[in-house]
Amino acid sequence: AQTVTQSQPEMSVQEAETVTLSCTYDTSESDYYLFWYKQPPSRQMILVIRQEAYKQQNATENRFSVNFQKAAKSFSLKISDSQLGDAAMYFCAYRRRGNNNDMRFGAGTRLTVKP
Amino acid sequence: KAGVTQTPRYLIKTRGQQVTLSCSPISGHRSVSWYQQTPGQGLQFLFEYFSETQRNKGNFPGRFSGRQFSNSRSEMNVSTLELGDSALYLCASSLGGPNDEQYFGPGTRLTVT
Numbered sequence: 001a002q003t004v005t006q007s008q009p010e011m012s013v014q015e016a017e018t019v020t021l022s023c024t025y026d027t028s029e030s031d032y033y034l035f036w037y038k039q040p041p042s043r044q045m046i047l048v049i050r051q052e053a054y055k056q057q058n059a060t061e062n063r064f065s066v067n068f069q070k071a072a073k074s075f076s077l078k079i080s081d082s083q084l085g086d087a088a089m090y091f092c093a094y095r096r097r098g099n100n101n102d103m104r105f106g107a108g109t110r111l112t113v114k115p
Numbered sequence: 116k117a118g119v120t121q122t123p124r125y126l127i128k129t130r131g132q133q134v135t136l137s138c139s140p141i142s143g144h145r146s147v148s149w150y151q152q153t154p155g156q157g158l159q160f161l162f163e164y165f166s167e168t169q170r171n172k173g174n175f176p177g178r179f180s181g182r183q184f185s186n187s188r189s190e191m192n193v194s195t196l197e198l199g200d201s202a203l204y205l206c207a208s209s210l211g212g213p214n215d216e217q218y219f220g221p222g223t224r225l226t227v228t
Binding site: 044106108 | 146148150157158159160163165170171173203205207209211212213216217218219220221222
């Protein structure tokens with residue numbers, strides 16, 4: 001079974017600084033997707049960034065980038081130039097490739113941004 | 116394009132009752148997935164429907180069931196409610212292909228007393 005672990009229940013960062021959220025996962029599959037989702041206090045889950053396992057290049061979306069280490073089964077999220085609007089719960093998620101939307105989520109990391 | 120909508124947003128039920136939650140996907144999306152979110156267990160996958168057929172199923176008891184209509188709208192039903200069923204129920208829709216992104220709705224907060 002695939003599991004996703006986020007070892008940091010809470011993190012805080014000063015506005016304009018950089019923070020890295022950690023995620024590890026366990027799978028026997030070789031082809032899969034990894035995601036970071038953001039859930040602000042309003043509760044609507046928003047996709048931040050995704051990575052396809054067969055792509056070695058780390059995904060980047062504006063201020064958000066990942067460090068994908070396939071052999072180590074590690075998938076961390078780096079937020080640069082943190083903004084107050086980045087404050088939210090962040091979930092790491094895994095989905096195996098194929099016609100399925102069975103996503104496995106980590107427990108989440110609550111990010112606080114200090115002004 | 117309108118986003119994923121879920122009704123009702125809040126619900127209070129009593130133990131032993133049953134409940135039906137509704138999810139309307141983004142227009143054109145054929146896949147609807149349901150997730151349960153609780154403080155203790157986090158986000159857990161319930162099931163996925165694609166073109167009116169259940170395509171994937173999580174590890175939940177048979178009290179949890181769902182269906183999807185021809186317009187892709189989906190309903191989730193929980194029978195014989197237990198206190199532990201109190202949760203935020205999220206649905207997500209996608210086009211349904213292996214590379215397609217899921218879009219989440221705002222959720223239905225179910226409280227069982």
